[in-house]
Amino acid sequence: MSLPWKPGRPTLDDLDFPEQTESFKDAIPTLSVGTEPTPGSSLQSDESGIQGFMEIDSKEVTLSAHSQRKAVEEDRWCELRGSLLQTRLESLCPVQICSHCQKRQTDIIRCWDCGPMVFLCHNCSSNIHRTVMFHKPYIWKEDKMYWPVQEVPHLKQLPRHICDNVSTIDIVVFDAHGVSQDVRMDICPDEGVAVTMLQYGLWPATPCNPRTAFSLQLLELCVCMQLHGSLSVQAFANSIQELDLLMGIKTAAKTKPDLYRNLIGAINEYRYHRTQVTREGRLADVDVHSCGVCEEDRSRSVLSLDGNFALVHKQRSGNYQTPRHKDGFFVKDDEVSEFVKQWTANASSKDCSDCSQFQAGDAIRSKNKTKKLDVTGVFGSVCQHEFPGLMLNMKQGEIMAYPSLLLSKLPQRTSDLREKQQLIMYDVGCKLHKHLKNRMSNLVEQFRFSVPAFHRFAHNMPCQLTYGQRCTVGAGLCDGEGMERVWSYLRKFAPASKQMAMGSREDLLNDALFAYSRKSFSRLGKKLLRQMETAARMKQRSQSDFQGIEQELKGHSDIAGTSKDWLTALQKDCTSQPSVRGDAKLTLREEYAYTIVQVAEKRAELQTSESENTKEKLSADIERLLIQAHKLQRRCRLDRPLDAKDASTKNAAVEAKAKFVRTSLSTALTLSKERQFLNHLRAKYADGQSVASRIGKQLKINSQNLAKASDNLASYGCEVSSKDLKDLDHPVYVQLQASGLNHLQQKAALAYADFERACEGEEATKKDMGLFLTCLAKKEKKLDMLICDVPLSSDQYGELHILCARRIALEQLHETCATDFAKHIAINSWVYSKSHLLETLSASSLEPTFDLQECDLVECDEVEDSSDDDM
Numbered sequence: 031m032s033l034p035w036k037p038g039r040p041t042l043d044d045l046d047f048p049e050q051t052e053s054f055k056d057a058i059p060t061l062s063v064g065t066e067p068t069p070g071s072s073l074q075s076d077e078s079g080i081q082g083f084m085e086i087d088s089k090e091v092t093l094s095a096h097s098q099r100k101a102v103e104e105d106r107w108c109e110l111r112g113s114l115l116q117t118r119l120e121s122l123c124p125v126q127i128c129s130h131c132q133k134r135q136t137d138i139i140r141c142w143d144c145g146p147m148v149f150l151c152h153n154c155s156s157n158i159h160r161t162v163m164f165h166k167p168y169i170w171k172e173d174k175m176y177w178p179v180q181e182v183p184h185l186k187q188l189p190r191h192i193c194d195n196v197s198t199i200d201i202v203v204f205d206a207h208g209v210s211q212d213v214r215m216d217i218c219p220d221e222g223v224a225v226t227m228l229q230y231g232l233w234p235a236t237p238c239n240p241r242t243a244f245s246l247q248l249l250e251l252c253v254c255m256q257l258h259g260s261l262s263v264q265a266f267a268n269s270i271q272e273l274d275l276l277m278g279i280k281t282a283a284k285t286k287p288d289l290y291r292n293l294i295g296a297i298n299e300y301r302y303h304r305t306q307v308t309r310e311g312r313l314a315d316v317d318v319h320s321c322g323v324c325e326e327d328r329s330r331s332v333l334s335l336d337g338n339f340a341l342v343h344k345q346r347s348g349n350y351q352t353p354r355h356k357d358g359f360f361v362k363d364d365e366v367s368e369f370v371k372q373w374t375a376n377a378s379s380k381d382c383s384d385c386s387q388f389q390a391g392d393a394i395r396s397k398n399k400t401k402k403l404d405v406t407g408v409f410g411s412v413c414q415h416e417f418p419g420l421m422l423n424m425k426q427g428e429i430m431a432y433p434s435l436l437l438s439k440l441p442q443r444t445s446d447l448r449e450k451q452q453l454i455m456y457d458v459g460c461k462l463h464k465h466l467k468n469r470m471s472n473l474v475e476q477f478r479f480s481v482p483a484f485h486r487f488a489h490n491m492p493c494q495l496t497y498g499q500r501c502t503v504g505a506g507l508c509d510g511e512g513m514e515r516v517w518s519y520l521r522k523f524a525p526a527s528k529q530m531a532m533g534s535r536e537d538l539l540n541d542a543l544f545a546y547s548r549k550s551f552s553r554l555g556k557k558l559l560r561q562m563e564t565a566a567r568m569k570q571r572s573q574s575d576f577q578g579i580e581q582e583l584k585g586h587s588d589i590a591g592t593s594k595d596w597l598t599a600l601q602k603d604c605t606s607q608p609s610v611r612g613d614a615k616l617t618l619r620e621e622y623a624y625t626i627v628q629v630a631e632k633r634a635e636l637q638t639s640e641s642e643n644t645k646e647k648l649s650a651d652i653e654r655l656l657i658q659a660h661k662l663q664r665r666c667r668l669d670r671p672l673d674a675k676d677a678s679t680k681n682a683a684v685e686a687k688a689k690f691v692r693t694s695l696s697t698a699l700t701l702s703k704e705r706q707f708l709n710h711l712r713a714k715y716a717d718g719q720s721v722a723s724r725i726g727k728q729l730k731i732n733s734q735n736l737a738k739a740s741d742n743l744a745s746y747g748c749e750v751s752s753k754d755l756k757d758l759d760h761p762v763y764v765q766l767q768a769s770g771l772n773h774l775q776q777k778a779a780l781a782y783a784d785f786e787r788a789c790e791g792e793e794a795t796k797k798d799m800g801l802f803l804t805c806l807a808k809k810e811k812k813l814d815m816l817i818c819d820v821p822l823s824s825d826q827y828g829e830l831h832i833l834c835a836r837r838i839a840l841e842q843l844h845e846t847c848a849t850d851f852a853k854h855i856a857i858n859s860w861v862y863s864k865s866h867l868l869e870t871l872s873a874s875s876l877e878p879t880f881d882l883q884e885c886d887l888v889e890c891d892e893v894e895d896s897s898d899d900d901m
Contacts, residue, residue, distance in 0.1 A: 267290035
């Protein structure tokens with residue numbers, strides 16, 4: 031049956047229209063993107079009564095180069111599909127000639143593990159698979175189908191370990207494809223079964239007398255999928271068993287053990303063993319899991335803090351296991367509990383900050399769910415280069431005790447932090463700063479505090495201009511959202527980790543953080559290059575913005591200063607204004623006089639009122655004011671009450687009222703400036719973006735506060751609508767003698783702040799590039815010393831291989847970074863001579879010898895005459 035269109039992407043011309051529809055086909059116009067109807071065109075009916083189409087310009091759609099390549103690629107795949115299907119089916123046909131001995135055999139054996147086109151006779155297959163284990167050969171039976179060959183491999187003693195008293199046991203091995211096989215294995219009574227399995231490249235399922243083992247390739251694949259693909263062990267076990275080359279029939283052990291049930295108990299220990307190989311022993315001195323840049327200059331380190339409430343732990347999952355990692359990222363739970371206990375015992379109920387609108391932890395989780403959890407989340411830290419730092423388990427909401435504990439541990443780990451204040455970025459850094467001033471003043475002297483770039487939009491304008499990343503000197507291009515990226519990676523482990531025992535959960539998170547650190551180390555060079563590009567673009571754009579505004583306002587006689595001056599004025603003006611909750615500073619006598627005059631006014635109004643409801647309300651107000659007046663009289667230590675008709679009393683009341691009005695106007699002015707600031711930020715983001723939503727909430731709160739300010743002014747006899755209060759040029763603000771910056775000046779000031787951060791980021795990134803090259807050079811030199819110290823004996827070759835592999839990887843990374851960084855920094859200051867390890871190994875005899883060069887940092891004047899081979 032022929033299809034009515036050609037293979038490929040069908041078009042209108044490919045369709046097989048009947049002859050009677052040709053006129054209709056020709057009447058269809060060609061639509062194009064971005065065209066508009068011709069003016070005056072409309073839908074009209076032709077003679078046959080069928081409505082015509084609106085006249086549209088029939089220009090062809092212009093595709094991008096990428097779209098054109100994808101279209102051509104799709105066409106080529108469509109053309110190949112039939113041939114690929116036919117070839118795949120033909121590749122399953124047997125070739126009845128042995129690939130080794132060239133003998134012809136009808137029931138030929140095929141082994142896909144040996145190669146894609148390997149066909150073997152029975153003798154060749156038996157000889158090959160006697161030493162090559164865990165292959166899955168298939169025999170062609172009765173000219174119909176392939177059938178698995180049932181063989182039991184025998185793992186005999188290794189040549190380096192010969193024992194006279196050998197016994198044989200039967201075990202089940204899961205190969206690299208997750209298929210179980212029956213295997214015979216020789217064991218020595220002098221060593222355990224688990225140790226013997228590892229010598230054969232197998233990992234035991236249990237520590238004591240194991241009878242099930244896994245191929246190391248299978249476990250490596252599982253760990254990589256778990257740490258980098260966030261695949262659970264159960265999902266991996268289900269997926270690996272679906273591997274099939276259209277055979278349909280797989281071999282299996284007689285007992286048919288369940289892969290998942292055996293794997294779940296062994297994978298945690300293997301993952302820890304895998305970390306041991308790369309982090310313990312001699313390699314402990316050449317760790318790639320910590321930030322080398324921050325280690326070189328800790329005074330410039332920027333630390334980001336944040337909590338995550340997805341990484342919970344259920345009480346019913348148990349707490350019977352202790353973590354395997356003793357030097358991991360997590361602070362001990364007992365230490366955290368003790369610190370929190372002392373912190374809450376001395377806590378004050380007074381809230382010292384109301385500038386943010388965040389809810390976290392218990393505030394956003396139902397109480398019933400919280401009762402079922404013994405860990406409600408994880409609180410952690412990360413440096414500006416995205417290397418994870420200390421972590422801890424939270425037992426309740428995101429209280430200030432958690433960041434305080436992490437900060438209190440920093441001086442114990444780094445003694446040079448006291449020389450220069452370290453920048454701490456936290457979602458509510460403003461609140462943390464004020465808490466530590468009252469609770470741990472010694473920490474305040476060591477740190478500066480800031481709010482990350484994304485979270486600053488949930489804070490009011492004075493807080494943003496004081497603590498915001500945009501206005502924090504020294505923040506550079508560090509957005510402070512590094513922990514959010516760490517949480518994005520760790521959050522994928524939440525479904526599995528909450529069901530684990532506490533020790534296994536912590537081990538999984540530690541291994542995940544180690545993997546994240548290794549990835550951060552290998553990608554740090556590219557990250558620094560991207561930061562340089564971002565700094566250059568941001569520097570150019572912001573400089574163009576504020577210089578353009580300065581030029582535009584240059585002709586206005588009433589506007590003076592530069593963008594730098596406007597930024598200083600904006601910060602000073604906004605931070606010096608009274609808060610929304612601020613009250614007028616009255617003397618006791620002024621407050622007493624004002625209260626007495628209010629009582630007299632209320633009594634006069636009561637006498638003229640005719641409504642019973644109004645009289646009742648006025649009577650209640652008079653009673654309340656009299657109680658307040660009596661208290662104020664005692665505080666003023668007056669023998670007799672003031673007379674409302676007395677001139678001095680009236681003057682004091684008028685002065686108090688003026689102070690109330692001035693305070694309300696100052697509050698309204700601050701809110702109006704904040705509204706202008708938020709409107710400027712809001713214009714930068716499209717509707718629907720999360721940042722725009724946050725700013726919208728702040729604008730809504732701002733409008734509500736302006737309405738309250740308008741009501742307060744009305745109560746003092748100053749009738750000003752909230753709409754008028756939003757206008758910074760309204761005459762009501764003249765009496766405050768404070769004229770705010772207009773929107774162009776604010777825009778220029780903020781652009782200048784971006785320019786400053788871009789300049790800081792550019793300089794900081796250049797220093798980081800040099801420090802990273804210095805770090806790599808030191809690690810290479812340390813590895814060279816370790817390689818030379820390893821004794822050349824057969825039992826040390828494994829450790830020697832790992833050291834050499836790490837040395838070559840670092841050298842390759844060093845060369846790549848030095849080449850890329852040469853565009854931005856003077857690379858000669860950090861040049862490190864090569865070890866020529868590859869050439870030494872390739873030229874060595876069967877007995878490896880190492881003639882490593884003396885590797886020292888080369889000074890700038892020594893490098894100028896050096897050849898390219900020494901770079």
